[in-house]
Amino acid sequence: MDFRTFDRLNRRDLIRGTTMLGAGAMLMRPLPSLAATGPMAGIRKAAEAGKEASIKRLRDWIALPSIAAENRNMPEGAAYMAELARDAGFTNVEIVPTDGHPGVFGTIHVGAKRTLGIYFMYDVKQFDPAEWSSPPLEGKFVAKEGLGTAIVGRGATNQKGPEAAFLAALHAIRAAKATLPVNIVLICEGEEEIGSPHFRQVATKPNVLAALKKCDGIFIPFPSQDKTGAVDVNLGSKGIIELELVASGEKWGRGPKGDVHSSLKAMIDSPAWRLVQALQTLVTPDGNTPAIEGWFENVRPLTDREKTLIREAAKGADEAAEKQALGVQTWIDNLSYDDALIRLAQEPTVNIEGLVAGYTGPGGKTVLPGRAVAKLDLRLVPNQTRAEAEKKLRAHLDKHGFADVEMNVSGGYDPTEVAEDSRLIRTELATYKKLGIATNINARLAGSWPGATFTAPPVSIPAGHFGTGHGAGAHAPNEYYLIDSTNPKVAGLVDATMGFAEFLYTLAAIK
Template sequence: MMHDRRTLIRNSMLLGAGMALLPQPGFAKADARAAIRKAALANKAADIKRLQDWIGLPTIAAENRNVAEGAAYMEELAKAAGFTGVRQVKTDGLPGVVGFMDNGAKHTLGIYFMYDVKQFDPAEWQSPPLEARLVDKPGWGQVVIGRGAVNQKGPEATLLAALHAMKAAGVNPPVNLVLVAEGEEEIGSPHFRQIVETPDVLAALRKTAGIFIPAGWQNANGKVDVNLGSKGIIELELIASGEKWGRGPKQDIHSSLKAMVDSPVWRLVHALNTLVTPDGNTVAIDGWFENVRKLTPREKELIAKVASAGDEAQQKAQLGVTHWIDDLPYNQALERLAQEPTVNIEGLVAGYTGPGGKTVLPGRAVAKLDLRLVPNQTRAEATQKLRAHLDARGFKDIELNVSGGYDPTETAESSRLIQAELATYRALGVEAALNPRLAGSWPGAVFTAPPVSIPAGHFGLGSGAGAHAPNEWYLVESTNPKVAGITDATMGYVEIMYQLAAGR
């Protein structure tokens, strides 16, 4: 493999490098890709501006912020990229956006977008999170910094750039496309199934060879993972209050009264302690592991390959940690990452949290949790077991409010979608490793389960980091020859369409 992968990406688009890119029935000719690349280069400034403008309009479902504006903007982006029949789909929550592109092709590809982003505190950022400034990042190149830059507006805007480049080059995409976008992913996609099961959307999705969410996850060595699944998730709040408990205060009172008044905050702490083992690392909810599927020998084999090719020290440095759980060796830590369901405390809120102290005994306490699920767990089963566990220990008064979530996702290694992803990375000289399961979550289970029942995954070149964190970034102009900037990443989306079109 050439050391300069970026050069190889460019050359393969221009020349059809390797047997995989030789013209064949239903496959693109090299000169079509060359024309598309020329258009992508000419469009680069506009592509970056499109991303910056999109970052400047955040839809934040948790805050009910820019709900109508975000959906309308997603509609306009889809129409401008060439989708037809673009419309909003109403749900019991925020609307989705769908669009279609019939190119008279043999195969159809599904594309999943989320147009919402996580909350942010501007005081934590090095530059305003909605200004989408271009800055130089040592070791990477020029990046755009802003909320949603990598999760997921940067990769999604890059896929849109591929469609704009094809349109400018006068080239029809070699596959038909179905776009499904939602505005509630960051709160657990509570109404996404309503969008997907809209009759015409469901019928279109069933015709696809699979669906993917655009991603930009190349590491500093240019390597990528091809995920065969993702953990499921439940997002929820546990609430303890004097009002529901019938003990403790119904509102904050003076802390000196703790000597004779119960504390709802301590009650919540005791309830939380029952959910995990004393070290906080293993779920202790009654019956939690009854249906958990252990890793298969093949999955362990794939994880071993990921571990041997990975850079443990670099990953620890990026995460800001010095130890894995129980001081496990890297391979076992990665196995645990793929296999273990988790109970995580996202936040604890009670009483006074401002500067200095304030001597109160709070009347209410809230724990924000996320539960990550693995095959063969389900959201419904896990929620029921959590409720039963609390009730059995005398915590019936603690409220359980589920805001969203979905089941785990699994896609066969042999599926046309996964094989097209692997073929694309091979054709572009990008080293890819099969990963049994992403520890993060996305609503892919809505696609892989009935009534849709299609393969679902992630795909993309390029890089970025800081999802859900301050200073989130996405690479637009790469100085690392192993990692794609926005134009090479654009051509990656072009290439997977041709690889899928060439599949039998």
């Protein structure tokens, strides 16, 4: 979900896959002075007074990892999310059951003329403590060169840190006895990290849907600032499907039902090779382009204007530094840098996340596996849909003689697009301008989030990302979120809190 220029890459950029389209930036004044005067002065004072309470909320939240993929702490995660919502002033808070893990819903109605939707996720990615420099559930404070002091922990930046900062803004407005300028609808899920398979059930529950349809737009709180302090405003993102393809002797009717000795390969078929052959049909021989029948028939190419903006952005980026950060020597198909950036934004993908079959421990073990699994993700672009893509993948496998290969879809959603002239995007741009933050416009995020749940019928409202502050390492070891900034251009926790408060008042006032 991160989207910033490539000459300002951090690890979150690399994981999420980002493209910057467009420029138009201004010099920033030091962040500690932001929103320090006028009607926001009382809110800032309250945010500063409530800082330690905000940090405690975040540390306690990090200590409770809700991991949907492992079915770990999911009821507890939903209950804690509901508690956080009530504590921040939301009423009618309910835990919404689904066919999977529950969501959470609540509202704050103050009789304002405008209503803002807020999307939260309370789940986090899996983690291996051995890969971390400090325990991933401890919330340890660590010095980050050129930035300041950050909190390290799973979920710190994706998304508990920025979500905690948004909640802190609500606490500060209430503590300052200020008038909340907009109504707020909160919708949360616990399955974002597994492709949001049941989130639509939450969003279309009658009372939730009725509340969402009143919103001028919805955003996910996001630590948008890079190390220079600049942000990108995202106008779209790719969709995704997460799935497994499984080849087995039992389903195939050939090969063993379980692992057997490898010496028998001369007389027994191999489900592992069966899976490899099926995978090879999904892409061109170089592995770079989907070869699934009809895959591109509904793809909307980038416009000439969008391509021009990408090429202009590439001129100001450091290609060599990006290659070094990514650990690559060449771009796909030996493309030039700007053509690679265009491809990143434009192309749907078929990616192998992992392959599992037989023995994978140290040394060798002479087995012929009876079952092989490939974990895939498919990135979708406008105007593809998840339903269309799933249907075409299944038809492709069947046509090529792989009807026995199981296709187990675990989650996914359509691409997201939002109009640049929507009130949501105009409010984002106006807020960043008011805060003196350099802003770029990103036409399409190569990463994914379930914004299409909101932009598509029956909800049909604009959806995007907003926030100041900085974090990195989402899905990776040593994930962090900046708390105390020593960089005058990058927001720490209090300034990130004030950024959200500023957005609320800007939305209320914008024409």
